[in-house]
Amino acid sequence: MSYQGDGADQGPETAGASPCSCAESEANGVDAITVTIGATVPTGFEVTAAEEVKEKIGVEATISKDRGRIYFPITTDKLFQVHLLRSVDNLFVVVEEYNHYQFKESKEETLMELQQLASKLPWTNALEVWKLNGSLKKRRGHRKGGNAARGKPDTEARDETGSEMEQQPPPADTTAASEDQMEVEACAQASDGAASGTRPLKFRVTCNRAGDKHSFSSNEAARDFGGAVQEFFQWKADMTKFDIEVLLNIHNEEMVIGIALTEESLHRRNISHFGPTTLRSTLCYGMLRLCKPQPSDIILDPMCGTGAIPLEGAIEFSSSFYIAGDNNDMAVNRTVNNVCHMQKRRAEKGRVSGLPIDTVRWDLCSLPVRTSSVDIIITDMPFGKRMGSRKKNWDLYPSCLREMARVCRPGSGKAILLTQDKKCFSKAMRSIEGLWRRLHTVWVNVGGLHAGVYLLKRTEAAFGQTPEDVYE
């Protein structure tokens, strides 16, 4: 819920917050400040995201009790790298966090307390980071007006309609921004008038609340806290064309106040031609990290849909080679278009090498691929809800595990399979247990559906020599 106040049009001063920018401070030799960054990540991949933060930023991230969020400290000189993380959806800078906030029992008292809180919060550093963030401009794809960051776990927009004809793809220009995000460039100062103080800041407060013991609604919290923020800073409230989005994230007793640093989820980076079940690139990245691609690995997505998984792999783990296949012509076309779109954008930016990916139309149950030649199979299987059917899965899943076992290298091959049809998957696994061993399962949220990412290891058994190979 967001709050839009009456909108008193006041001057640009920000009470309680220093107007100087970090870019300026650093240029003047002032030390970088340390702040806590909050990130929403695909639910279930919090540990994977924390590992990426450790690897790329060199700091330990803590995983929130509120699933789908992690927090980590940075100095402002690392803000640039934060935007290059591949496992995070939305980013925000923390103003204040309370692990055990004692909400009052009565609604009136609680809302009054939230109002009083606005003027007591340590806003200065978070606002400086927000300003600096504004100066890290994307070369292209920067959307003016209206910040879409939500600061809450962004559930997958998965719509398994079964009929790909019905899909309405979002416009390419506003959705595919990956390479742009990778090329953020530091400017001397924010171009936006609000950030540089020439016009009043427009803001909104968004409250994300989870927990059943609160006496107030998220709307009421956003409204009352927002009113107090407006009064304190003399900012102008604007629900849609805001410069700054203040986040009030409440999960049971945990309350975090933050300022959004992303305009739209960073998972919208690779795909320009959407299908009915396009996976978020952040989730694809999580799956890819689980299988640890090695240089020269041959990686197959035999049910690639729009190619979201192999495309993310070809960009991020580019020393492996990816083959994306599907039995549906429209899906294959979309993958080809997505790959071409990304290649074009890379070429425009002067990258000479193409992406290590090829696309094929095939039936997964009979792959035109040599036995024992593939290192990793990674795919998002039809859940049987809107794509395919549960009934078809009873035949599809066992054939698919068998054919994957044939092409995968015994002893070292891996499969990373996403499905929500757990019953069917478990039964199919039992029918072929001599060829696959289940190593690990990560439970994820895909568009509100509870699904499993199964990490399987190919056993040493040679294909064609176990009873399971006999396909009836």
Ligand SMILES: C[S@@+](CC[C@H](N)C(=O)[O-])C[C@H]1O[C@@H](n2cnc3c(N)ncnc32)[C@H](O)[C@@H]1O
């Ligand atoms: C859940 S979707 C994959 C979505 C994909 N991850 C994406 O991001 O767009 C499953 C795909 O499996 C494909 N499929 C179903 N049965 C198949 C088969 N026997 N052989 C190859 N592909 C198949 C469907 O056409 C569909 O595109």
